[in-house]
Amino acid sequence: MQVCLNGTRSAADGAGIPLSPEAMAESAAEAVAAGATDLHVHPKTPCGRDTLSPRVLARTLEAIRARVPVPVGVTTGAWAEPDPAVRLERVRSWAGLPEPPDHASVNWHEPGAEDVAAALMEMGVRVEAGVWTGTDGAARFSASALAPGVFRVLAEVTDPEPASAQRSALALLSELGSAHGRPVLLHGEEGGAWPVLRLAGRLGLATRVGLEDTLFLPDGRAAGSNAQLVAEAVGVHGRARRVAQDQSGRIAPHGARPTAADSRRRALRGRRRPDRSSG
Numbered sequence: 001m002q003v004c005l006n007g008t009r010s011a012a013d014g015a016g017i018p019l020s021p022e023a024m025a026e027s028a029a030e031a032v033a034a035g036a037t038d039l040h041v042h043p044k045t046p047c048g049r050d051t052l053s054p055r056v057l058a059r060t061l062e063a064i065r066a067r068v069p070v071p072v073g074v075t076t077g078a079w080a081e082p083d084p085a086v087r088l089e090r091v092r093s094w095a096g097l098p099e100p101p102d103h104a105s106v107n108w109h110e111p112g113a114e115d116v117a118a119a120l121m122e123m124g125v126r127v128e129a130g131v132w133t134g135t136d137g138a139a140r141f142s143a144s145a146l147a148p149g150v151f152r153v154l155a156e157v158t159d160p161e162p163a164s165a166q167r168s169a170l171a172l173l174s175e176l177g178s179a180h181g182r183p184v185l186l187h188g189e190e191g192g193a194w195p196v197l198r199l200a201g202r203l204g205l206a207t208r209v210g211l212e213d214t215l216f217l218p219d220g221r222a223a224g225s226n227a228q229l230v231a232e233a234v235g236v237h238g239r240a241r242r243v244a245q246d247q248s249g250r251i252a253p254h255g256a257r258p259t260a261a262d263s264r265r266r267a268l269r270g271r272r273r274p275d276r277s278s279g
């Protein structure tokens with residue numbers, strides 16, 4: 001369970017969004033205590049903008065690592081530095097960091113994505129390939145020579161509608177196919193966050209949650225913190241997984257335990273039928 005602490009959100013999204021290195025570290029510590037095993041963070045300038053600045057990255061990573069022992073990943077999103085050449089230079093400058101991030105997400109549909117991924121791999125930073133619905137990211141990833149070398153695929157469902165997000169997720173997973181054999185972390189956002197997290201549980205896939213993806217708990221109440229979201233998510237994901245295993249166990253011959261790959265294949269086969277699940 002990855003926690004995505006802040007994303008592109010700002011103070012306008014609520015007082016609970018961690019924006020300074022110290023606030024991110026505090027929120028990370030609480031989230032890890034609640035069950036998070038991995039972090040995704042957007043380092044911010046003092047005025048709250050996403051940045052790829054090595055100075056800010058160093059301060060942010062140092063503060064977080066002083067509080068938690070789990071891997072820490074950062075964004076390389078093009079919104080932080082829209083010029084692909086400048087973005088690449090910024091990312092290359094991370095080679096001078098005392099301790100670079102453990103991993104970094106690269107949005108595969110963005111201009112210059114493969115150059116950024118190659119630079120990260122060269123400096124030993126593991127790459128999470130961000131493949132978004134509604135983009136040509138999946139097609140680009142399937143054709144990419146770098147794909148077999150990524151750490152994992154982030155299957156990112158940007159469909160914010162609770163009623164359609166699971167369908168969008170299944171379509172994305174179908175496009176990704178075997179994902180070059182790389183592990184897949186599936187997540188949604190806004191109104192799609194909880195339905196997609198449940199689907200990830202049913203399919204036996206890793207997932208993430210945090211104030212980047214949603215400001216609300218499954219019952220619609222405002223989330224007070226990343227830790228609160230993580231605690232809920234661990235329960236929701238685990239329950240969805242157990243229900244799927246029980247259902248599959250009932251139809252598996254001789255009680256054979258179905259694997260995550262079996263669940264995923266079954267879901268993809270059935271995806272042309274209307275989704276009648278409560279989500």
Ligand SMILES: C[C@H](N)CC(=O)CC(=O)O
Nearest residue numbers: 075076077105107130156
């Ligand atoms: C769709 C996600 N909000 C984008 C994301 O989480 C990846 C990144 O930071 O680059």
